[in-house]
Amino acid sequence: MTEINAYAAMEAGGSLEAYSYDPGPLSAHDVEIDVMACGVCHSDLSMVDNSWHSSQYPLIPGHEAVGRIRAKGEAVTTLEVGQMVGVGWNAQSCQACQPCLSGTQQRCQTGVSTIRSNGGFADRVRVQDIWAVPIPDGIDPVTAGPLFCGGITVFAPFVNFGLKPTDRVGVIGIGGLGHLALQFANAWGCEVTAFTSSQDKMDELKKLGAHRVVNSRDKDAIKAERGHFDFIISTVNVSLNWPAYLAALRPNGQLITVGGVAEPMGIPAFSLIGGGKSVGGSDTGAPHEVATMLEFCARHDIKPMVETFPMSEVNAAIDHLKSGKARYRIVLKNN
Known part of the structure; x- marks a missing residue:
């Protein structure tokens, strides 16, 4: 696999900079997604600024990513290369603890959030297959990202x-x-x-x-x-x-x-x-709840109101978020 090109904060409160990393071999239960667009959330800002005292740098924000699967691990059976999916706050869950077994995987005791495992302000992102939720017909993939968190x-x-x-x-x-x-x-x-x-x-x-x-x-x-x-x-x-x-x-x-x-x-x-x-x-939701929400949105034509920025203008987008003038979500687009 080639390097993933992203935008990362190198220190708390710092501007995001171009950053590349080698993701290594694709794990058996993971998928790699070409990011078409990624929402910008206040939680991204909190992580960049280390407001929750848990950030590690370099930190690649982004947990509302949408795009097509470009590669999948050998154990992935429910998703296909080329399929349009979205990714939210969660990237990994153990599938063995009580929350996972009870269908509340977002509360996994050893789960990993997308923003802590290299997020979606990038050209590609990797997550465990259950957290890549297919996007149904009728939902615009460019503006769908905020549905996966907000x-x-x-x-x-x-x-x-x-x-x-x-x-x-x-x-x-x-x-x-x-x-x-x-x-x-x-x-x-x-x-x-x-x-x-x-x-x-x-x-x-x-x-x-x-x-x-x-x-x-x-x-x-x-x-x-x-x-x-x-x-x-x-x-x-x-x-x-x-x-x-x-x-x-x-x-x-x-x-x-x-x-x-x-x-x-x-x-x-x-x-x-x-x-x-x-x-x-309440926190976020399990994969099946995300899928239900997407069906509900498609049925009732529910969509976030968004303003879009090129991914390369990520710092301008963050400044716009800080200004409090966004109506109502910001989405970064890869060209």
Whole structure:
């Protein structure tokens, strides 16, 4: 195999530089993918900056890669060379621990994330075969990348926490994740409310599926939602007035966070006890859940709104992400 050409951070917080490496022999259960496009996620930025204190350099970001399989290991039987697939946060799982055997491979006890095993800001990427999920007809492969992280992150809670079509759903934070959550919840049949600090987005949010829009900076507006929701999903990574959102839940309602809030959330016990409410968290999804999400997207014409940059302009793309002006996801394209 020839060297893989990529873009890597050489130190914490550093700009990405052209970087090549020898991937070695292809493992029996791995596939090698020609990367057509790769989404840019805030998690990439966190890893580049070593915000989670686990990064190792050189570090090749990218965990929303889409492309065609160019080679497969001798033990790969479910995928074919030339097939269009996508890759998300996970690159390897042991297939033997309890999470793997129970169908939650994303929680493998010895799993390896794509971004820690040479990511998709490159011309090629390698992953274990189960994590290369085929892309169904009807989904644009160039813009599909964000579904493999942002998409599955907000889709999985709908499945795992038993969302019903009759539920009233609130989505906090309408960015890369939230704008997909609105589309999923609307297609699910739910009444959908967007909590956002950007009131200039109102018309756009309604086109994305919101029936109602609430100003998340208006304490009185949130208070007026008391007892309204069956399910609230938070996509933000900052602390909020969690008791106010718990008060907005109906009895037996659920507040689910997928945003990495660094501080303790400080949930008062009586906010849960009164009404039998619950707070939970969700990560990404197993391969079968990713496949289900892609089918759902194809059926309901759900797609991320993206801005594209050439892969060679990766640093400009990252600067645009840092600016907070991206609407709503950024995708790097290989020429």
